[in-house]
Amino acid sequence: MSARIFPTAQDAEHAFYEALERCDLEGMMAVWSEDDEIVCVHPAGARLTGQDQVRESWARIFAAGPRARLSIEQQVAISGMMLAVHSVYERFIIPEAKPEAQPAPIVATNVYLRTAAGWRMIVHHASPAPAQPQATPHESGPKILH
Amino acid sequence: MSARIFPTAQDAEHAFYEALERCDLEGMMAVWSEDDEIVCVHPAGARLTGQDQVRESWARIFAAGPRARLSIEQQVAISGMMLAVHSVYERFIIPEAKPEAQPAPIVATNVYLRTAAGWRMIVHHASPAPAQPQATPHESGPKILH
Numbered sequence: 001m002s003a004r005i006f007p008t009a010q011d012a013e014h015a016f017y018e019a020l021e022r023c024d025l026e027g028m029m030a031v032w033s034e035d036d037e038i039v040c041v042h043p044a045g046a047r048l049t050g051q052d053q054v055r056e057s058w059a060r061i062f063a064a065g066p067r068a069r070l071s072i073e074q075q076v077a078i079s080g081m082m083l084a085v086h087s088v089y090e091r092f093i094i095p096e097a098k099p100e101a102q103p104a105p106i107v108a109t110n111v112y113l114r115t116a117a118g119w120r121m122i123v124h125h126a127s128p129a130p131a132q133p134q135a136t137p138h139e140s141g142p143k144i145l146h
Numbered sequence: 147m148s149a150r151i152f153p154t155a156q157d158a159e160h161a162f163y164e165a166l167e168r169c170d171l172e173g174m175m176a177v178w179s180e181d182d183e184i185v186c187v188h189p190a191g192a193r194l195t196g197q198d199q200v201r202e203s204w205a206r207i208f209a210a211g212p213r214a215r216l217s218i219e220q221q222v223a224i225s226g227m228m229l230a231v232h233s234v235y236e237r238f239i240i241p242e243a244k245p246e247a248q249p250a251p252i253v254a255t256n257v258y259l260r261t262a263a264g265w266r267m268i269v270h271h272a273s274p275a276p277a278q279p280q281a282t283p284h285e286s287g288p289k290i291l292h
């Protein structure tokens with residue numbers, strides 16, 4: 001589907017959120033594993049599995065075009081040889097909206113798999129979080145298991 | 147905290163849901179990694195990190211005692227050497243309630259880490275799903291990466 005190679009899970013995550021901010025469907029799907037064993041849960045949504053469901057959902061979400069800037073915050077990263085798990089807060093910032101009218105943050109769990117073609121996303125689980133996330137006491141660097 | 151050893155991620159998952167159904171706080175915390183790099187998102191909740199926040203949240207949830215049976219359905223499992231990721235639907239069934247009054251299903255992403263003391267949970271991300279989950283076309287067995 002794409003010749004893009006992500007040497008690290010972090011590279012894949014950057015590309016994922018860049019595509020999400022730009023509403024770039026091809027850029028988005030280039031991040032996902034080409035395997036059909038992929039899982040995507042959009043905020044308040046059902047679980048989607050497989051390339052077709054995941055691609056169709058992003059096409060629908062992106063149809064309106066970019067409307068917000070996106071800030072990724074408070075990452076917790078757990079990295080193995082083959083799998084990496086990142087937990088982040090996604091904050092969508094609508095430039096023309098007042099602070100109190102900004103959307104609630106989203107908490108996301110992202111799982112990446114090391115494939116023959118570099119690191120790819122296999123799970124994205126996003127859900128709305130309360131407006132004021134609790135402080136995370138552990139702002140240490142990523143945990144490497146190997 | 148506990149001498150329980152879970153030889154597989156699936157064993158840890160069984161113990162997790164058994165503790166959840168029984169509102170068994172010690173059984174629940176025996177499943178979690180003793181590492182402070184743990185992440186828990188309850189349905190519609192903020193992200194909790196670390197042993198203290200996670201334990202305190204389960205204590206609060208369990209305070210009312212068991213009220214529902216729990217059915218775990220449509221598991222998708224991706225397993226590496228050190229990390230395993232399971233996606234499931236959690237269905238809470240209140241025995242005295244009518245079918246139309248049953249709670250909406252929950253979709254959960256569970257991540258397990260192979261530690262020196264067996265497999266332990268490191269991430270639980272749960273969020274409410276629409277009442278009718280879409281059929282998953284891929285009901286194959288777990289994917290083993292190694």
